[in-house]
Amino acid sequence: MINVTCAIIVDDANKVLVTQRSASMKLPLKVEFxxxxxxxxxxxxxxxxxxxKEELNLDIRILSEMPANIHxxxxxxxxxxxxxxxxxxxxxxxxEHASYKWLDAMELLExxxxxxxxxxxxxxxxxxxxH
Numbered sequence: 001m002i003n004v005t006c007a008i009i010v011d012d013a014n015k016v017l018v019t020q021r022s023a024s025m026k027l028p029l030k031v032e033f034x035x036x037x038x039x040x041x042x043x044x045x046x047x048x049x050x051x052x053k054e055e056l057n058l059d060i061r062i063l064s065e066m067p068a069n070i071h072x073x074x075x076x077x078x079x080x081x082x083x084x085x086x087x088x089x090x091x092x093x094x095x096e097h098a099s100y101k102w103l104d105a106m107e108l109l110e111x112x113x114x115x116x117x118x119x120x121x122x123x124x125x126x127x128x129x130x131h
Contacts, residue, residue, distance in 0.1 A: 001070075002078045005048040006035035006117065007060060007085045008124050015102040016124075018111060019056070022098045027073075029098060030114040033082060033121075044081045052085075055096050059089035066123055071116035082120045 009017040019034045021027055036051035038044055045062050052060050066082040092100060103111070105128055108121045 002076060003038040003044070003081065004035060004078045005038060005044045005051065005081045005083065006033035006120065007048055007052055008033055008066065008082055008120070009052075009058070009060060009085045009087060010063075011087070011102065015104060016108060018101055018103055018108070019094075019097040020099045020101075021114065022096060025096070026075075027114045029112075031111040032114045032117050034097070035082075038081075045083065048083055048085070053090070056100075057090045057093040057095070058087050060085040061088045066120065066127065069116060069119045069123075071119075073115070078116055080116045080120060082124070084124070 018031050021030050021032060023029055034052060034055055035048055036055065038047040048062065049060060052058050063084045063086060066084060068079055068081045070077065070079050094100065105125055108125060113121065
C-alpha cells in the first residue's frame with residue numbers, strides 16, 4: 001500500500017486546480033489532483049506542501065483534510081489522502097505534469113480522472129452541497 005497525498009487547490013473564485021499526468025508517468029495523461037508519496041518521517045500535510053512546491057512551484061496553506069480513499073490498481077494499491085488548500089505564493093511551473101486547468105466545481109466530474117481521484121472529486125463536491 002502506497003500512502004499518497006493530493007491537493008484540492010481552490011482559488012478565490014472557487015475554481016479547482018487539476019493537473020494532467022505526463023505521457024511518461026504511470027496512468028499517462030489522466031487528470032489528477034496534484035500531490036505525491038509520503039516519505040519516511042513525514043506527516044501527510046508536510047508531504048503535500050513539499051510535493052506541491054516540487055511539482056508546481058506553489059506554496060500552499062492547508063485548509064482542511066478530506067476522507068481518504070483506498071484504491072486498488074492492477075499493479076499497486078494506494079491510500080489517497082486529500083486536503084483542501086489555497087495557494088499562498090509562487091506561480092505554476094509544470095515540472096512533472098503535461099498540463100493544468102482551473103475548473104468550476106461542476107466541470108470536475110467531466111474529466112478523464114485517474115481512478116483513485118474520482119471518489120475524492122465526488123466527496124469534494126458533496127462537501128460543497130452541505131455548506
